[in-house]
Amino acid sequence: MRQKGHRHGRTVSPCAGCKLLRRKCVKDSCVFAPYFPAKEPYKFAIVHKIFGASNVNKMLQELSENHRSDAVDSMVYEANARIQDPVYGCVGTISSLHRQLETLQTQLAFAQAELIHIRTLHRIHTKPPPYTASTVTFPSNKDFYSDIDMAVAYTDDAGDFLWSC
Known part of the structure; x- marks a missing residue:
């Protein structure tokens, strides 16, 4: 004779939802079973x-099965936030993070402005190295010169440069 609650020699435990609500859990038709396993009773307890439980049941039944897991995760997050901050819940967390973001953006803007200021001061106080002319040696190959247009600078009587190509 089989004992109640046993299946194939092992004990079948109800999901966390049915256990907390003290009702029989039929795994095939229980809307809570896939999302509130018996090993995580705190999840259903806080959401409940x-x-x-009635509202959670309604919400889950209205959603398609592929969206239910995300909805449960959201409900657990919101429930935890409501326990920590009963007035604002997760909106309080979002507002706090938004204020932190604004503060960090302001600090970043000040740091960038200071960096630009330091770079500008560094350029003013540092003289650039003197430029030197380098000598270019061309190969003595005749074919090389025939393919190159040479530019020559001449000066006129006034000292202005005149270019010839």
Whole structure:
């Protein structure tokens, strides 16, 4: 004779939702079973405390199965945020992070402005190295000269340069 709650020699435990609600869990038709396993009872407990089991059940049944896991994760996150901050919940967390972001952006802008200022001061106080003319030696190959247009600079009587190609 089989004992109640045993299947093939092992004990079948209800999901966390059914266990907390003290009802029989039929794994095939229980909407909570895939998302609130018996090993994680705190997840359902906190969601139940904030949203209520009936509301969670309605929300999950209205969603398609491929969106339910994300919805449960969101509900658990929101429930945890509501426990920590009963007034603002996750909106308080988002606002706090937004303020931190604005502060960091302001600090970054000041740091970038200071860096530009330091670079400008460094350029003013540092003289560039003197430029020197280098001597270019051309090969003595006749074919090389025949393919190159040479530019020659001449000066007129006024000292202005005149270019010839």
